[in-house]
Amino acid sequence: xxxxxxxxxxxxxxxxxxxxxxxxxxxxxVDEGGRLLGTALLDPxxxxxxxxxxxxxxxxxxxxxxxxxxxxxxxRSWLDLGDTTAWRLVNGEGDALPGLTVDRYGEALLVQYYTxxxxxxxxxxxxxxxxxxxxxxxxxxxxPQQTRAAGDAVKGRLLAGTPLSAxxxxxxxxxxxxxxxxxxxxxxxxxxxxDNRRAFRRRCAGQQVLNLFAYTGAFSVAAAAGGAxxxxxxxxxxxYLEGARKNFRLNGLDPAGHExxxxxxxxxxxxxxxAGRRFDVVFMDPPSFSTTxxxxxTTSGGTAELVQLSLGLLPPGGLLVTxxxxxxxxxxxxxxxxxxxxLAAGRELRVIETAGQGGDFPYPVTFPEGRYLxxxxxxxx
Numbered sequence: 001x002x003x004x005x006x007x008x009x010x011x012x013x014x015x016x017x018x019x020x021x022x023x024x025x026x027x028x029x030v031d032e033g034g035r036l037l038g039t040a041l042l043d044p045x046x047x048x049x050x051x052x053x054x055x056x057x058x059x060x061x062x063x064x065x066x067x068x069x070x071x072x073x074x075x076r077s078w079l080d081l082g083d084t085t086a087w088r089l090v091n092g093e094g095d096a097l098p099g100l101t102v103d104r105y106g107e108a109l110l111v112q113y114y115t116x117x118x119x120x121x122x123x124x125x126x127x128x129x130x131x132x133x134x135x136x137x138x139x140x141x142x143x144p145q146q147t148r149a150a151g152d153a154v155k156g157r158l159l160a161g162t163p164l165s166a167x168x169x170x171x172x173x174x175x176x177x178x179x180x181x182x183x184x185x186x187x188x189x190x191x192x193x194x195d196n197r198r199a200f201r202r203r204c205a206g207q208q209v210l211n212l213f214a215y216t217g218a219f220s221v222a223a224a225a226g227g228a229x230x231x232x233x234x235x236x237x238x239x240y241l242e243g244a245r246k247n248f249r250l251n252g253l254d255p256a257g258h259e260x261x262x263x264x265x266x267x268x269x270x271x272x273x274x275a276g277r278r279f280d281v282v283f284m285d286p287p288s289f290s291t292t293x294x295x296x297x298t299t300s301g302g303t304a305e306l307v308q309l310s311l312g313l314l315p316p317g318g319l320l321v322t323x324x325x326x327x328x329x330x331x332x333x334x335x336x337x338x339x340x341x342x343l344a345a346g347r348e349l350r351v352i353e354t355a356g357q358g359g360d361f362p363y364p365v366t367f368p369e370g371r372y373l374x375x376x377x378x379x380x381x
Contacts, residue, residue, distance in 0.1 A: 002029065002037045002038060002052065003037070004366055005364065005365075005366030005367075006366055006367060007051055007052040007093050007096075007098045007364075007366075007367060008048045008050070008051060008052075008098070009029070009040065009048065009049055009050035009051075009052075010047060010048060010049070011046070011047055011048075011049045015049045015050075018044070018049075020044075021042050021044055022042075023042065023043050023044060023045065023116050023117050023119075023120075024041065024042070024043075024116070024117045024118070024119060024120035024121065025041075025042050026039055026040070026041060026042070026053075026058075026060060027039070027040050027042050027050065028040075028057065029050065029052070036055075036056070036057065037052075037055075038052040038053070038054060038055050038056075039052070039053050039054050039055075039056065039057055039058050040052050040053060041053055041060075041098070041099070041115070041117045041118070042117060043115045043116060043117040046115060046116075046117075047145075048099075048115065051093075051098035051099050051115065051117070052098065053096070053097075053098070054096070060121055060124060061124060062124055062127045062128045065097075065124060065125055065128035066128045066131065068090070068095060068096055068097055069089070069090065069128060069129070069131075069132070071095065071096070072089060072090050072091075072095040073089075075095070075362060076089075076359070076360055078359065079358075079359045079360060081360075082173050082174070083171055083173060083174045084171060084172050084173055084194070085104070085105070085106045085170045085171045085172075086103070086104060086105050086106065086170035086171070086172055086177075086179070086189065086191055086194075087103070087104055087191060087194070087358075087360045088101060088102070088103050088104075088191055088192075088358075088360040088361055089102040089103065089104050089109070089132070089360075090102035091360065091361045091362055091363070091370075092114070092370075093363065093364065093367045093369075093370055094361065094362035094363040094364060094367075094370055095362065099113060099114045099115040099117065099118060100112070100113050100114070100118050100125070101113075101114075102125075102129065103187075103191060104132075104135075105168055105170050105179050105181060105187070106168055106169070106170050106171075107134060107135060107136040107137065107164065107168075108135065108136065108137045108138070108139060108161075108164055108168060108181055109129055109132065109135055109137070109138045109139070110139050110140075110141060110156060110181050110187065111125055111126070111129070111138065111139065111140045111141070111159065112140075112141050112142075112143050113140070113141075113142055113143065114143045114145075116142070119142075122140055122159055123159075125159075126138050126140075126159040126160040127160070129160070130160055130161075135161065136161050136162055136164060137158060137160070137161035137162055137163060137164045138158070138159045138160040138161050139156040139157065139158055139159060139181045139182060140156065140157055140158075140159045141154060141155070141156040141157070141181075142154060143185070154184070154185040155182055155183065155184070156181045156182035156183075157182070164181075166180045166181070166182060166183065167179055167180045167188070168180070168181065169250065170189065172189070172194055172197070172218075173194070173197070173198045173201075175221055175222065175225055175251055176247075176250045176251055177189045177216075177218060177221070177247055177250070178216070178243060178246055178247060178250065186215075188215075188216045188243060189216070189218055190215075190218070191358070191360070191361075192325070192357035192358060192361050192373050193218070193219075193285070193323070193357075193358075193373075193375070194358050195355070195358045195359075196323070196355055196375045197218060197219055197222040198222070199353075199355070200219055200222050200223065200226075200283065200321065201222040201223065201225055201226035202226060203226070203281065203319065203377075204222070204223035204224075204226040204227065204228040204231075204281060205226055205227035205228070206227060206228070206229055207223075207228050207229060207279075207280035207281045208228070208229055208230055208232075208278070208279045208280045208281070209223045209228045209230070209231045209232070209279060209280065209281045209282075209283065210231075210232045210234070210272075210279040210281070210282045210283065210310075210313065211223065211231060211232065211233050211234065211283045211284075212234050212265045212268075212269070212282070212283065212284040212285075212286070212306070212310075213234070213235060213265055213284060213285055213286040213287065214233040214234055214235045214240070214241070214244060215235060215240050215244075216240050216243035216244050216247060217233050217235075217240075217241070217243065217244025217245075217247050217248070218247065219283055219285070220233040220244055220247075220248075220258070221244070221247050221248060221251055221253065223281070223283075224248065224251075224253045224258060225251055225253065228281075230257070230258055230259065231258045231259070232258070232259040232260075232261065232279070233258065233259065233260045233261065234261045234262075234263065234265055234268050235261075235262065235265075236262065236263065236264050236265070237262070238262040241260045241261075241262055244260065245260060265284075265286070265306070266302075266305070266306070266309070269306070269309035269310060269312075269313070270309065272313055273309060273312045273313065277313055278313055278314070278315060279313050279314060279318065280314075280315075280318050280319065281318065281319045281321065282310045282313060282314055282318070282319070282320050282321070283321040283322075283323075284306055284310065284321070284322050284323070285322075285323040285324070285325075286302070286303075286306065286324070287325075288324070288325060288326040288327075303322070303324070303334070303337035303338070303341065304337050304338075304340035304341040304344065305341065305344075306322075306341065307320065307322065307337070307338055307340075307341025307342060307344075307345070307349075308341040308342075308344040308345045310341075311341065311342065311345035311347045311380060312345065314380045315380070316380060316381055317379060317380065317381075318379070318380045319377060319378070319379060319380070320349060320377075320378045320379075320380055321375075321376070321377050321378075322338060322375075322376050322378070323373070323374060323375045323376070324373075324374050325372055325373050325374075326372070327369055327372040329374075330368075330374075331354065331374050334374045334376070335351070335376070338376065338378065347380055347381065348380075348381040349378040349379070349380060349381070350378060350379045350381060351376055351377070351378050352377050352378065352379055353375075353376070353377040354374070354375065354376050354377075355373075355375040356371055356372075356373045356374065356375060357371075357372070357373040361373075
């Protein structure tokens, strides 16, 4: 796998015999003949025990990190971000810094690391990032695989610079959104959906729109800003809905002209079907896994049911827009879930567009796990 360019080494009976090493240490990976395969960052207790940083021997110092940042900047020079102040500067494996991401939110940067192996090197990362122009604060946040028991570990902390008052306001294609870099696991805005939100906005003029698993309502704001007649925003967490209302007001949109529903999306879909409600556009972007008092959701176990229930609300010619960030479900398997839901509803779906994450979320062709986001626009027949 290393010779094919994949950056991970997965724990197995061979890695179990490696010499003892501290989490965050660097190691030479070699073949049986002693030929160097790469320099790797070690996390001996994790499933991914090593992440390849470079094919040659390196020193993980500010100068080396600066070369990675410069390469990431050149890659993004191809992008047209428009009137936008929030985007991804470093996308882990896609920018040869595996397990580490850096997002820009206006005058702040957020470093997120998905392995504890980066913790000993955060000061080096922050020092290199201080050369990025127009940045007043650099925050850091650990992203554990198991987030439910993580507690305060997922909250952001200041790595360098001056603390900024929360929440911050950022701009995405001319629309304004509130973000918080220190409070929760997520900031309030998923940057990988930026281009999809712009396309969604253009499709919603004059439409009755339903947004499920809405979080802080970014897609709802996009729909309303695009001229939707009425947007119904559904999420299980009332505090997220309050954030959605604030995002509406931030863009000069009156939330009183729209509908906000706090409740489990499965239960609310059933209520809407019983009430005979109809929509022109239904959008759903559920988490890969979630649990409420009413239901438990997984992408491979619940998507078909969501599709079936949603199709009861759409007329022929209506749009069903579905999305998933589940890394272990590829597009082909995801389309099978949509097919299952359509067959159960006795309807037909014709796909008119598929998309993924924006260009600031690049991935190497040798790392298929990097193409995680699936965004599908279907017309109902």
